[in-house]
Amino acid sequence: MVYSDDKQFLDRRENPRIxxxxxxxxxxxxxSNTDYEVLGWVLDISPGGFKVRxxxxxxxxxxxxxxxxxxxxxxxxxxxxKGRGRVIWMSTNSNTAGIKFDRLxxxxxxxxxxxxxxxxAD
Numbered sequence: 001m002v003y004s005d006d007k008q009f010l011d012r013r014e015n016p017r018i019x020x021x022x023x024x025x026x027x028x029x030x031x032s033n034t035d036y037e038v039l040g041w042v043l044d045i046s047p048g049g050f051k052v053r054x055x056x057x058x059x060x061x062x063x064x065x066x067x068x069x070x071x072x073x074x075x076x077x078x079x080x081x082k083g084r085g086r087v088i089w090m091s092t093n094s095n096t097a098g099i100k101f102d103r104l105x106x107x108x109x110x111x112x113x114x115x116x117x118x119x120x121a122d
Contacts, residue, residue, distance in 0.1 A: 025076035049100040079115040
């Protein structure tokens with residue numbers, strides 16, 4: 001896994017994020033306004049949310065609504081998350097979106113904090 005903690009990304013955020021160059025963590029997003037499932041890759045993560053690059057043929061704003069609620073579930077070797085969140089921002093040029101966690105179950109929260117704690121110890 002390759003990541004960076006570039007300071008330019010940290011100064012606007014409540015929580016520092018871990019950034020990947022090549023993410024192995026896949027995420028399925030289900031917007032509450034549709035029946036579509038959007039496949040994507042987690043590009044960075046913090047205790048409060050993540051950035052996702054979507055794998056859709058349309059522009060991201062045609063599927064996800066800014067401030068729209070979503071359900072999500074990740075799969076990968078590093079952590080497993082399942083919860084509900086909200087789209088905070090979108091970039092149509094790169095098909096990326098920022099997701100803020102509204103709700104994570106306890107198992108997901110432990111998985112995430114364990115992952116972030118291991119990285120902080122490195």
